[in-house]
Amino acid sequence: MNYQSHPTAIIDNNCQIGSGTKIWHFSHIMSGCIIGENCNIGQNVVISPDVVLGRNVKIQNNVSVYTGVICEDDVFLGPSCVFTNVINPRSAVNRKSQYAETVVGKGASIGANATVVCGHNIGKYALIGAGAVVTKDVPDYALVVGNPARQIGWVSEWGHRLHFDMDTSLAVCPETKQEYVLSEGKVYRCN
Numbered sequence: 001m002n003y004q005s006h007p008t009a010i011i012d013n014n015c016q017i018g019s020g021t022k023i024w025h026f027s028h029i030m031s032g033c034i035i036g037e038n039c040n041i042g043q044n045v046v047i048s049p050d051v052v053l054g055r056n057v058k059i060q061n062n063v064s065v066y067t068g069v070i071c072e073d074d075v076f077l078g079p080s081c082v083f084t085n086v087i088n089p090r091s092a093v094n095r096k097s098q099y100a101e102t103v104v105g106k107g108a109s110i111g112a113n114a115t116v117v118c119g120h121n122i123g124k125y126a127l128i129g130a131g132a133v134v135t136k137d138v139p140d141y142a143l144v145v146g147n148p149a150r151q152i153g154w155v156s157e158w159g160h161r162l163h164f165d166m167d168t169s170l171a172v173c174p175e176t177k178q179e180y181v182l183s184e185g186k187v188y189r190c191n
Contacts, residue, residue, distance in 0.1 A: 003035075018055065036073070048085075054106070068099040068118060075104050078112040078130065085118045105140065107157055114149075127155045141180070141187040154187050156180065162187070 002019030005011060011029045018037030023029060027045040035047065036055035046064040047053070054073035059065065063077050066085040071077070085099045102116055105124035110116065112130045122128065126138045129145035138144055143153040143161065154162040156173035162180055164171045169182045170190070179190040 042079075060112070066099075066118075068101050069104070070101065071104045072106040072108075072124070074107045076109040077104075078110055078114065080113050081110045082113075082115040083118065084116070087118060109159065125155065125157045127159055139186060154180070154182070157189065 003017045003021040003023065005023040006025045008025050009023045009027045011023070012031040014031040015029050016034045018035055018039065020038040021035055021041070023041040025043040027041050027043065029047045030049045032049040033047045033051045035053045036057065038055055039053055039057045041047065041059050042061040044062045045059050048065060048067040050067050051065050052070045054071060054075065056073055057071050057075045059077045060079040062080040064083065066083050068085040069083050083102060086095045087100060089095065100119035102118050102120060104110065104122045105126065107125040108122045110122065110128040111132065114128045114130060114132045114134065116122065116134045120134055120137050122134070122138045123140035123142060125140060126142045128134060128138065128149065132145050132149040133147040134144065135148045141154045142151045143155045144151050156162055156176065156178060158173055158175050160173050160175055162171035164182045171180045181188050181190055
């Protein structure tokens with residue numbers, strides 16, 4: 001065992017957990033899930049069967065990651081954010097065969113108390129504001145807020161708001177000095 005888990009954590013059989021991963025108080029890791037290296041699973045987190053987490057995924061307290069969710073490398077899930085996995089849940093109707101997939105792209109961050117409705121993908125390096133309710137796909141590098149979530153701008157890979165020059169369609173991350181271009185409604189990193 002090359003990962004660490006608190007004595008109160010429950011880890012079911014048939015889980016794959018990468019080295020360097022830490023699992024904190026009262027969390028439940030269910031069978032069939034795959035957790036990459038160097039992840040940090042906060043307190044009171046549930047990872048449902050068949051969930052896939054890439055490397056270096058950080059999950060804050062009180063998050064349930066339901067079957068159908070795939071988080072790529074370097075994803076951040078803020079405290080108490082919510083995923084759904086059935087579009088029309090009913091207690092009396094078994095819809096386990098209808099779980100909708102949600103992919104959270106590399107480097108994306110989902111803020112505290114945000115909700116992601118199943119079947120909608122979050123693009124790489126996107127930033128979902130606290131409390132947002134995501135009801136459609138979110139593009140790479142997009143900054144979205146509100147209920148329902150709407151895009152209000154773009155962010156760099158380091159999470160800084162990008163301000164594009166009207167003439168060149170270029171923006172520079174203030175922290176890393178990486179350049180980005182806005183072309184046909186999509187953002188790309190130049191260097």
